[in-house]
Amino acid sequence: MTTKSEFATANRELNAENRASLGEPPTAEEVLAYSRGELAPDAQARIRERLMVYPDLLRTLTAPFPAPAETDHPDYLSDHEFTRHWKALQKRRQRPRRGPQFSHAFGAIAATLAVVLGVLLWRAEAKLKKPQAVWEQQDLYPDGRRGVEGAPKALTANGESYLLVPALGSDLTAEKLRGEIVDAANPSRTVWSSEAVPRTSDSSFVILVPRDSLKAGTYRLVVYAITGERQEPLSSYTFRVPAR
Amino acid sequence: MTNEDRFPALFRKSYKRIVRFYVLSFRVTEEDAEELTQDAFFRFLEAMDEYRGDAEWAYLETIARNVAYNRIRSQKTAKRGAEMIDIHDRNAIPEPAAPVEPDYAQREETVLRSKRLRDAIAALPLGSRECIQLWLNEFTYDEIAKFLKISVDAVKSRLRDAKKILRARLGDPNALPEDEE
Numbered sequence: 001m002t003t004k005s006e007f008a009t010a011n012r013e014l015n016a017e018n019r020a021s022l023g024e025p026p027t028a029e030e031v032l033a034y035s036r037g038e039l040a041p042d043a044q045a046r047i048r049e050r051l052m053v054y055p056d057l058l059r060t061l062t063a064p065f066p067a068p069a070e071t072d073h074p075d076y077l078s079d080h081e082f083t084r085h086w087k088a089l090q091k092r093r094q095r096p097r098r099g100p101q102f103s104h105a106f107g108a109i110a111a112t113l114a115v116v117l118g119v120l121l122w123r124a125e126a127k128l129k130k131p132q133a134v135w136e137q138q139d140l141y142p143d144g145r146r147g148v149e150g151a152p153k154a155l156t157a158n159g160e161s162y163l164l165v166p167a168l169g170s171d172l173t174a175e176k177l178r179g180e181i182v183d184a185a186n187p188s189r190t191v192w193s194s195e196a197v198p199r200t201s202d203s204s205f206v207i208l209v210p211r212d213s214l215k216a217g218t219y220r221l222v223v224y225a226i227t228g229e230r231q232e233p234l235s236s237y238t239f240r241v242p243a244r
Numbered sequence: 245m246t247n248e249d250r251f252p253a254l255f256r257k258s259y260k261r262i263v264r265f266y267v268l269s270f271r272v273t274e275e276d277a278e279e280l281t282q283d284a285f286f287r288f289l290e291a292m293d294e295y296r297g298d299a300e301w302a303y304l305e306t307i308a309r310n311v312a313y314n315r316i317r318s319q320k321t322a323k324r325g326a327e328m329i330d331i332h333d334r335n336a337i338p339e340p341a342a343p344v345e346p347d348y349a350q351r352e353e354t355v356l357r358s359k360r361l362r363d364a365i366a367a368l369p370l371g372s373r374e375c376i377q378l379w380l381n382e383f384t385y386d387e388i389a390k391f392l393k394i395s396v397d398a399v400k401s402r403l404r405d406a407k408k409i410l411r412a413r414l415g416d417p418n419a420l421p422e423d424e425e
Contacts, residue, residue: 077257
């Protein structure tokens with residue numbers, strides 16, 4: 001005869017198998033929604049299925065909860081017991097909580113950063129508001145057509161900015177153009193990116209780059225052609241910024 | 245009376261019972277149960293404005309269950325089945341007794357039998373399967389009914405069906421007698 005204990009063992013094995021396929025137990029929030037009947041029938045069934053394989057978790061929902069004790073019952077806290085447990089609870093309430101602590105620290109860092117960035121922005125804006133003379137434009141030719149492979153153009157500048165003028169084809173039909181400067185050694189690092197600007201009648205695209213914004217190194221300017229929702233890279237231009 | 249005034253009274257009449265609820269239902273130590281109880285009351289205090297005054301007990305019950313659920317769930321998701329043993333403690337790793345090895349045929353028989361039982365349970369209709377699985381996990385009829393949101397009579401009926409199907413499928417008319425609790 002097969003005993004209940006043998007069935008129970010088989011059932012535990014079955015639960016273990018199902019746990020492997022059903023994954024983590026539901027969260028407390030999901031369980032609460034299940035208990036309150038707030039879920040759609042299929043979601044309700046899924047939570048039930050996942051809970052079924054975690055009987056000890058399921059027991060937290062079904063274990064009989066006691067009724068409150070009457071004042072004259074031994075389970076009613078005496079004054080002495082009340083004082084002891086109450087003090088422990090108050091102590092816990094006064095304990096600094098991690099959340100707010102983190103928030104304060106985060107807030108302080110954010111405030112400091114905001115001040116620093118504000119000052120930098122103010123200085124940059126003040127600099128940009130002054131007239132700047134740029135008397136040397138940097139004509140950039142598309143990669144692969146420079147003629148001298150492997151030697152990116154070295155920028156030269158006498159003022160505070162570089163004037164980049166990428167050569168674009170004359171037969172452009174795109175509605176808008178957009179430029180992006182990336183680190184040539186690590187193209188996923190975008191150094192600067194422009195808004196999409198409408199293409200002019202002569203298809204010129206000129207970028208004024210403050211010298212301070214580019215450290216010495218090799219960069220790539222990528223120009224994108226945008227038509228409607230579609231954006232595709234048009235040409236790329238590798239250039240080198242020499243040390244000042 | 246404000247919620248702040250009502251809280252100490254609720255604390256006095258429920259503290260010990262909630263500690264006992266944790267000890268009996270989840271087999272935790274008295275110390276752990278005290279910790280869980282304090283946690284439950286702490287959360288209750290934090291969220292006191294959310295409950296309607298007349299439903300405080302139900303609200304406390306929800307929080308107390310939730311605290312237990314989170315504790316057990318975090319233990320499960322942290323390190324599944326990892327048992328910490330001090331490698332310097334010789335007593336922690338007892339010398340295992342030499343097992344009585346069943347012969348190959350006997351082992352095979354046990355494996356096959358266990359698989360047959362698992363398959364038989366898994367093949368039951370959903371309602372009956374849920375009931376028998378919970379019953380095999382030692383849940384009472386009331387608890388099964390509460391979880392599945394059905395009546396106790398429905399639980400008994402589904403259990404009868406499940407046992408009947410299992411007996412027939414396994415060809416074992418004496419398995420799981422009706423009066424077995």
